[in-house]
Amino acid sequence: MxxxxxxxxxxxxxxxxxxxxxxxxxxxHISKMEPSLLNQHGVEREVADLIKAAGSGATDSGLPVVVHFIDPGCDCSDDTYAHLEQLTTASLSKVSAKLPEHTNLLYTPDNAGLPETLKHMKRITLNQVPEVTPVVGVWKSDGSLVYLGAYSTGPSCGSGADLLREALLNAAGESLPLLDWPIQVSCHCRWRT
CATH class of the missing domain: 1.20.5 (Single alpha-helices involved in coiled-coils or other helix-helix interfaces)
Incomplete structure (x- = not known):
């Protein structure tokens, strides 16, 4: 040679x-998010029961309930943190006034590595969760599911259409068409065991 x-x-x-x-x-971590990975029916039913059992807070005031399913050990979570920071600081017109802190719920294995934006959210315990993370779910105050899936379209959180914001506007009463979900491609990881 x-x-x-x-x-x-x-x-x-x-x-x-x-x-x-x-x-x-x-x-x-960028791949197709199959519907089976979301465990939609189990998650939908358990969170709806949680909302109905609460009886106060979000359910009495007609506010949507947002559940964040985040594992700090997932590399995809970093972009999600930045996206959530933008959402909490940016004006979301009438939705920002309608979404007090108690409407945000958090499912996470632990607080280690979480930004302050998420540490103050009320943590919940669930038996049924999506198989992948990060995922967000939006429920109306009556417990009906509006959206369960990625925070946004694209390979990283916040890089495409803001599905969380659209779902919040929809749950708050604005009739916006939501994209078909689950999103075909997103950044997600399996939960740590």
């Missing part, structure tokens, strides 16, 4: 290795 061919071979192997490493580190 000539020196030139050896150099080309080494360069090719290096380039393929770098691309494979990039793919594994950056794109391994």
């Amino acid at each position: 000539t020196k030139k061919r050896l150099s080309v071979l080494i360069l090719s192997v290096w380039l393929v290795s770098v691309l494979a490493a990039f793919w594994w580190l950056e794109l391994r």
Whole structure:
């Protein structure tokens, strides 16, 4: 083998290795979110029962209830944190006035690694949860599910259509058409065991 061919071979192997490493580190969690991964019927039923049993707070005032399913150990959660920070600081017109703190509920294995935006949310315990994270669910005050799926379209949270905001507006009474869910492609991980 000539020196030139050896150099080309080494360069090719290096380039393929770098691309494979990039793919594994950056794109391994981006995939199709199958409906079965959301465990929709189990989650929908259990959270609806929780909302109805509460009897006060969100249910009496007609406010939507948002449940965040987040595992701080998932690499996809970092973009979700930034997205939630934008939502809490940005004006969401009439929805921001209708969404006091007690309408946000959080399901997470632990608080370690969570930003302050999420640490103050009321943590809940559920037996039925989506198989992947991060996922958000929006319920009307009567316990009917409006949306369960990714926070937004695209490979990272906040990079496409803001599905959480659209679902909140819909749950608050604005008749906005929601995109078909679950989203075909998103960044998500399996829960840590």
